[in-house]
Amino acid sequence: MNASQIEKNVIALVENFNKDEFVFDLLKAYGISKTSITRLKKGDFNLSKVNGEVLYKSKMLFKEVESGTLLNTIDELTKDTDSLKHNPRFVIVTDYKTLLAKDIRTGLALDTPILEIHKHFGFFLPWAGQEKYAQKNENYADRKASYKMAKLYDILVTENPNIYDDGGHNLNIFLSRLLFCFFAEDTDIFPIEGMFTDTLEQHTQKDGSDAHTFLDRLFKVLNTKVNSKEAAHFKEFPYVNGGLFRNTIVSPKFTKEARKIIIECGDLDWSEINPDIFGSMIQAVVNPAYRSGLGMHYTSVPNIMKVIEPLFLNELNEEFEKHFNDVKKLNKLINRIAKIKVFDPACGSGNFLIIAYKQLRRLEIKILARIYEVNHQLNLGFPDVYTKIKLSQFYGIELDDFAHEMAILSLWLAEHQMNKEFVSELQDYGKAEDILPLKEAGNITQGNATRLNWEDTCPKNSTDEIYILGNPPYLGGKAQSKEQKQDMKIAFSNAKKIGELDYIACWFIKASSYINDNSSYCFVTTSSICQGSQVQQLWPHILRLEQEIGFAYTSFKWSNNAKNNAGVVVSIICVRHSSNKLKTLIDENRKKIVQNISPYLMEGTNTIVFQSLKPISKLPTILTGNSPYDGGNLILNKAEKDTLLSINEKSKKYIKKLRGSQDFLNGKQRWCLWINDEDVSEAKQIKFIEDRINRTKTFREGGGEVARGLVKRPHQFRYTHQAKESLIILPRVSSERRKYIPFGFLDSSYIVSDSAQAIYDPEPYVLGIILSLMHMTWVKKTGGYLGTSIRYSSALCYNTFPFPEISQKQKEQINLHVFEVLEEREKHSGKTLAQLYDPNKMPKGLKEAHHQLDLAIERCYRLKPFESDTERLEYLFKEYEKMINKNTLLEKPKRTRKKKA
Secondary structure, eight states, X not given: OOHHHHHHHHHHHHHTOOGGGHHHHHHHHTTOOHHHHHHHHHTSSBOOOSTTEEEETTTEEEEEXXXXXXXXXXXXXXXXXXXHTTOOSEEEXXXXXXXXXXXXXTOOEEEXXXXXXXXXXXXXXXXXXXXXXXXXXOOHHHHHHHHHHHHHHHHHHHHOTTTTTTTTHHHXXXXXXXXXXXXXHHTTSSSSTTHHHHHHHHSSOTTSTTHHHHHHHHHXXXXXXXXXXXXXXXXTSOOOBTTTTTSOOOOOOOOHHHHHHHHHHHHSOGGGOOHHHHHHHHHHHTOGGGGGGTTOOSOOHHHHHHHHIIIIIHHHHHHHHHTTTOHHHHHHHHHHHTTOEEEETTOTTSHHHHHHHHHHHHHHHHHHHHHHHHHHHTTOOOOOBOOOOOGGGEEEEESSHHHHHHHHHHHHHHHHHHHHHHHHHHTTTBOOOOOOSBOOXXXXXXXXXXXXXHHHHSOOOTTOOEEEEEOOOOOOGGGOOHHHHHHHHHHTTTOSXXXXXXXXXXXXXXXXXXXXXXXXXXXXXXXXXXXHHHHHHHHHHHHTTTEEEEEEEEEEEOOOOSGGGTTOEXXXXXXXXXXXOOEEEEETTEEEEESOBOTTSSBSOOOOOOOOSSOSSSOOOOEEOBOOOSTTTTEEOHHHHHHHHHHOGGGGGGEEEEEOHHHHHHTOOEEEEOOOGGGHHHHTTSHHHHHHHHHHHHHHHTSOHHHHTTTTOTTSOSOOOOOSSEEEEEESEEOTTOSSOOOEEEETTEEEBTTEEEEESOOHHHHHHHHSHHHHHHHHHHSEEETTEEEOOIIIIITTXXXXXXXXXXXXXXXXXXXXXXXXXXXXXXXXXXXXXXXXXXXXXHHHXXXXXXXXXXXXXXXXXXXXXHHHHHHHHHHHHHHHHHHHHHHSOOOOOOOOO
16 A cells, blocks of 8 residues: 555544544554454454453554543553563554654654644654655666565465574575575576576576575586586586585475576566665565565665764775875885775665665776876886785674575675776786685674673784774663663673663764774764763763774764664764874764863863752752543543533532643643542532542552552642742643743642643742743753753753843843743634744744843853854853852862861
8 A cells, every 4th residue: 555545544543533442543544454454343352451452462552532632651561671561662552633653663752632633644654664765766677676575485485484593593504695696697696697597497497496406506506616526507606605605505495486486586687786775675575574675775885975974984095195106115005905804783785784884995096096006107016915904804793593594605706806906907917716616604693792702703912903883772761672671781781771762872982992093983873872961871871991983073964874773863973092183073964173071062162961869050940740640530621611610510629720831832721620639528418529520530550559559639730840930841841843842920829730840939030031042042952852842851952951040130131031021822723832833933023022031041152152062062151160160069078177176
């Protein structure tokens, strides 16, 4: 089912919205079969026995919830290891007004009115086997070969039901050998073009019944030095060696169709196959989860070059240019390149290693060509030359068995291609040894890189020049399996407070422990490790080892066609031992040479912002919103509120307006029962209220530890914070697109729910501070993210914000600007705050009011206006460091002298 049809299905679902059938209609819209949905309804496929929950293995965990509990519930569900062990792709919660969803694989989140779900139909496309990707693979040969191999794989798995008894290892080796034979017969590795396919076609039955015995025999021949006693059709096949055909395997049984596909594969021109991406594409063949992106599962070469060039290739090219006319030093450079080690400890099917290998081989060709030119000008001879760069210089670790096999094979194929290029480019004097018998391979280890000793894979001594690189798996803390969480503990030697770290942090800490003075590492990573609480959890471990960031690309969308990387915001970070070398910061292709790159990927010191339980500036305290823990019984919609008032007008005393983040931003209205202890008896005389209190008690009795602790006061929320006169409401999550998070004032008739935070009875200027561009710049750098949305944390964003002490006159001036912002909002009272603060639709008057407020706030720091966010951040971090040092000194206990007796 294509995306266009799915979109129509979801629109139809909205137009014919049925609360009771919603979750099943949603699955049906994405092509889930009627049979599966029927069995899901009956309970056969529903792995959850909790009322209101649907747990569909590998598809979703769906839960109906009461209004006001969505954020808490989705947070709890994404931490529930028992539910996640069934690998639901999505966790979805809804009160049938709002829908929240989390993509467990990518970490992306969705928050939408349920009747606007059609606007976000693309979020659930993985149910239909479709993943987002940024660009298309235009290599027709690679794609066609992949599709053919996918068909062959499906038939072999169907016809050989026990094929996975060994975990698929036998099949993985078989497919690797098959691919080598296809490539070998089209690229002069085998002596006769097409000899593998032709021999199979001529010497096997059309029904495929003896294809497996033919292949078993052929594989043995390819591992035998002398084949004189073999049948004539096998004698011409060469000895391959290299380990590819060393171990005996049993080929799977074939059908007529499977044999036909092998012959069709042989008719393709495998000389056009690109090892850079082919390994990843074939990996998709054996992983059905990647089928929808077949031909799209690879890291693009331009992105790999963003890692390789600044890590080592640019410097090597500069050396070449520097010594362009010095043959002695050019030869020295070749010898240096021949000793470099390149190590990818999450190598997949070898993309990064292959590109690094090719680039070093091409640089060697350039150097040799220049040496020949200089010698020719001097009438000096030039002997035949062979490459000094060996596959044994390339190292990798990969968890997946088939990807491990493909990495080895792809490096062999790349070597053969580069040998042909070497001979072609260097003409008469460039020579290449015969590829057969295979002499060596890349040193690719199959295993868990977070637990292996990297020196066992890539041995090192103090003088080795080693470059570690790659694109390790991301996975946020909540998406990690139990085994991956254990990997984290092992990698960090059981360090505490690492629970929020992305899985990729394991590779950073392992690489930092591994590198020597001549080594460095560079990973493509989620930007999250340079934001929010992850900075304080990871980077002190690295900085303590006296290491620094050598270069970095700040956040950008990774145009990676791999399925599990679609839409990920990443950074590229190189770490090395501290030195006096200049560092390079790259932002949207703009390079800046700096003295130091901080863990926040900005110019400046290595100051790290640590969570604080109270404001470091003289600002009032933020309190979390009021958690109901009520099963929705203390919360009222408009109809329920109106019903209650019509039953008994005295109930007005017990009703308060309730606002959470989404209510406030999107203009939604809710109410709650708000009953003081002294009014309980009187309130319970109203049966509607008594019923709601009793239902809340029942809910809490069956809830968790916190809920059970509230059983004795079922008439109240867990917290009972309220304003005497006014409060500032602070949404916990806001779109990253907004220039400002739209905080605002509410009067004392409002209660703030736990999806937001609040400052109670503040002076107006406080709102001006947190609405300012200075504060927002700080928040976007120090706060965390939920998917791509800003997560506003009091401990990280507000309590750490450095704001100077200001005079009463300055406060009054800020107050005026705050009122101007609020007045501009009122001029557009028909629009929600979400609409007003859409960066593409923000009214000019509101923009100007904010601009004037920004200027007033910035004058509190200095008279000269700030020219950029970078300048604001540099200033704020310096102020933060001053305030922390000052507060530390103030908090030190005074020493008292003992009086003499």
